[in-house]
Structures are given as C-alpha cells and as structure tokens.
Amino acid sequence: MASVDISGVKKAYGAVAVMHGVDIPIRDGEFVILVGPSGCGKSTLLRMVAGLETVTGGEIAIDGRRVNDLEPKDRDIAMVFQNYALYPQMTVAQNMGFALELAGRSKAEIKAEVEKAAEILSLTALLDRKPAQLSGGQRQRVAMGRAIVRHPKVFLFDEPLSNLDAKLRVKMRAEIKALHQRLKSTIIYVTHDQIEAMTMADKIVVMKDGRVEQIGTPLELYDNPANLFVATFMGSPAMNILPAIVQDATVLVAGVATLPIVAEAAPGTKIAYGIRPDEIAIDPASPVKAEVIVVEPTGSETHVTARLAEHEITLVSKARLTLAPGDAIGLSFSPDKHQLFDAATGNRLAAAG
C-alpha cells in the first residue's frame, strides 16, 4: 500500500505530444479511476506508472520514491490487463506463483500465497487447470490472483472488464470493489465506461486529449462538473445541453423556453444550458412543447427522446408512459437543477444552480 504522486507528467512520441502535463495525487488505499474517451491518454498514463512506457517529462513517485527510471519489477506494482495476459502453457497455480518463483521464494511459501489468493477469489478448485480451460470471468480472476499474491504497493487495472459480457461485468465490478475493501490497497483503474467509474471509484479522474479535465468523487463530478465535457461524459443517458441566452432573471433556452436562473452573466450572453434527463418531467400543462421521436422502455424507467425546437433532448421517467413517436408533449424543467456553461469556453459558470 502506498501513495502515488503523478506531477507534471508529459508524454511525447517523437515530436508528437500526447500528454501535456498531468497532475494526479493519489492517497494511500485510494481507489482511483481514470476515465475518458479512446485516445485520451488514460492507458498510456497507467502504463507509465507501470514502467511499460517511458516518461517524457514530469515525475511519478510511489510512496514518495521517484520511479521514473525504475524497471517495472522494481516499482512494486502489479497489473491486470484487458486481455488477461495469462501464460497459456502454465496452470492457474503456476500463473499466480510465477512472480514469487522469479523472486526466489520457497515452494512452500509460494504454495501458501497462491492458496490464500485462490481462496479470496474462489479459484481453489481451478488451480490445476490451464487458462484455455477457463471462462472469461475465471481468467479475469486468475489475472487478479496473479496480482494479489505479490502484495504490491499499487494495483493497476487496464480496462479489466471490457472483454466480459454485460452481466458478468456487473458481477466482477462488485467483486473488485469488495476486494479493494478487503485488501485496502491503492488501486489505479482505467476504463472508458463511466458507469464503472461511478460505481467503483473513491476518486475519478476525467481525462481528454492528454489533459485532466476534472478530479473528484463520483457524485462531485455528477453534481458539479467543471465543464461541458465532464458534464456530458458522466451520467447515462448524457446530460442535455441546449443553447440559451441570458435575460434579466431568466434564460431563454433553445429559443422557446423561458426559465428562471440566477447566473453571474450579463443579459444577452450566449450560454449552454445543461439539465440531466431525470430533471425533465412530462407536464401537459407546460407551455414548452416537444415532439416525441423515440420511446425506449427499460422496465424500471422509460427513456424518451424528443425534439425541442431543432434540438434533440432526452428525458427519463419513472412512470410507464404510453407515448408514440410523433406525439406532442409538454415539458417542465426542475428549477435549480440546471447547470450553466460558458458557450465559448465550455467552462461552468459560477451560478447558484
């Protein structure tokens, strides 16, 4: 267990800079998730922490010790890969014990460690199998077991659940979270799935184009996104963003809806008005009218995509709706639940929202 300090880290391939100075402080025992779209640099950053990629600039420190130039094996980390990377010719037990064997530990010690980890992960019955004889979820657990036996200071996970089917992913999500609570170890976890990030992380780092957009707890990011990118990236379905113009104490949204706001913006300023789908309700009495495009029932709730002026918006309703495409509906927006962003920069406006 250890803290990890990533400060001013840069990465360039030749003349092409892909990471432009990233600062992420990680406390001892924290579960940190790096999330962002493909190509945002989250995996590259994780691989730099692992020592699989060189650091072009800045510093990475594990437990206060600079590790920039250390070999992966000397950093006291363990990594779980997306494709598991199990050694195909070795049994589960050999896979898990390989690192200890290379470290020159005794056979009895290795056996004890492997059995302990196997028990934590319910792999005891599978110790003599080869990876090819295991299911995807079992392979994933072996990959985690390989990490656990080493008692590393930091666990690194690189999209470990992406190759699993949806149901298994939810199960493994809970298992990894339970594992973290049990081992109390520092974890850095990379995913492109914001639901994984929301459900598991102590702290989420949202990245885009080699920069950190925002760092915070899951609910901080959900409730107070720093900018339009974070606002639309976190939460599913995504937040609705509509163009708006500030008026005296109100804002004219999409040219059709006049809504009350308190914003530190001069009247006439063009802004982006954001509201989450569950903060929009269907209200026949509302003067704001929209046309239904798609209705998606999920069972517990219904997602409705509708056209408001020329903009598409999504709303989520707990009620069972009997709507058909083409129907006209009235919309009411929860007051004070909106988030306002500068239309030009995308940054959040200091607002009583």
Next chain:
Amino acid sequence: MTLFSQAFRPVGSAKVDPVLIALWVSLILLALIWITPFVFIVFTALKSNATVMGASAFMPPTELAFENFAAAWWRGNFSTTAFNGVVITVIKVPLGLFISAMAAYALAKVPMRMNKALFALFLFGTMLPFQVMLAPIFRQVNAFGLINTYPGIILPYLAFGIPYQVFILYCFFSAVPKELSEAARIDGASHFTIFRRIFLPISLPVLSALLILDFVATWNEFAMALVILQDPKMWTLPLGLMSFQSQFSSDYGELNAATIMTVLPAAIVYLMFQRYFVAGLTSGAVKE
C-alpha cells in the same frame, strides 16, 4: 459400404456430391503416383539381382532377399556414414533452432534501433540459392582449414538454415500479444527468462515443424556435403549412397536396400512430429 458412400456426401446431406467424388478420385490418383517409387524401391530392395533383371519392376518379390540389407550396410560403410550423419544432424538442428529462436525473439520483442535493417538482412538470406554460394563457401571453409571436419559442414548448414527459421519464428513471435511479455516483465522476468519460460513453451508446435523440416533437409543434404566432406571417413549417408551406385551399379537390390536405410530415419522423425507440423505451419500465420 456406408463408410464409402458417406465419403461422397457433404455432412448432413443425403445427396452424393459429384465434386467430392472428383476430389476423391484425384486424391487417390495422386497418392498412387507418389507411392509408386516407394513400392519400386521396397520391392527391388527385397529381390536378388537375378530377379531384378529377370522380372517386371513392379512384380512383388517371390523370395524375400533380406541379405541385401546386411550386404548394403557392410559394403556402403553405413556404420561410418550413419554415425557422421547423426553427429552433424544432432548438433546442427537443435543448435540452429535455438539460435534462430533467440534471434527471432530479439528482432520481434526487444526494441532496438536496427531491428528493421537486421530483419531485412535475414530475409535477404532466405533469397540466396545456396548452389550459387557453393564455390565461395568451399574457398572460405578451406581458408579456415575446416575441409573434412564437422565444424566445416555444420557452420555453412547453420548459415543457410537460420534465415528461414528466423523468418518463420519472427512472424510467430510478432503475433504474440505484447501484454504477455509485459505481464512477465512486471512479474520480474528478464528478457532471457521471458524467452525461455514463456516464448519457447508456446512456440513448441512451430519449433517441432521447423525441427522436422530441418532434420530431413540436413539428413538428406548432398551438394554441400559433397564439396566439403571429401574424405570417405567423413561422408554422410547421401554421399555413401552415391559411391554405392557407381561401385556396385549392377546390384540394384543392394542399392535400393541402402536407399531405404538412408531414408528411414528421416521418415521416422517426420511421422513422430507430423501432427505438430500441420498445426505449426498455420499457427502464427493469422493474428487472433
């Protein structure tokens, strides 16, 4: 009857497929063409010289003349040539494969500035027909004073065997996901450990395939051995066979018995490893 009729039908179909019949017929014809020389050799090897001259070549022998084998062994000096063949093959084949595997691993998995240029050099090596190089090689081996020695023949064999093996193994190693070696690096393995503990075991099928090809090629090699091994005490089996033919050209029974004894070890090795051979030739060709 059922087995026969099944062969002509696609699986799960009741209709006889004319294409399948045509394929079977051509397969059987091809097999016959290939097996004819073997039948000739085996039959002739078991006939006395008088019968060879008197009867048709494809008549089965009436009296089995096993003494041909004993005579051929003695006259062809097989104890010497077989011993030389075994020494050369048993040193050259594993050594060549080991060097090729290490070179291929370095080219495929160790980042170096010259990787591409070095690989191109190996590729160039596969393109040189070695007949072209016979004269220069003879001069070079002679200059080193290695004519009529084991190193004198093993070194050129290595030089001509390695490029092709490096090419095949490079393709195979390149297709191995990089996470596998990265996981091993994090586990604390050096490049040599990764090579020995991870890459060698997973490339066993390819190595078996290369082993067969190389064993057969080395065991049967003639031209280079003819040039470099001039002392009959250093001859390999194919050279022994050649002298046999000129010395005892009238005795076809013994000549064919000698041929069988020459080919047999290669055939046995081939049969032992051939199931890997088929799997090995396709693995690594397609990225998963």
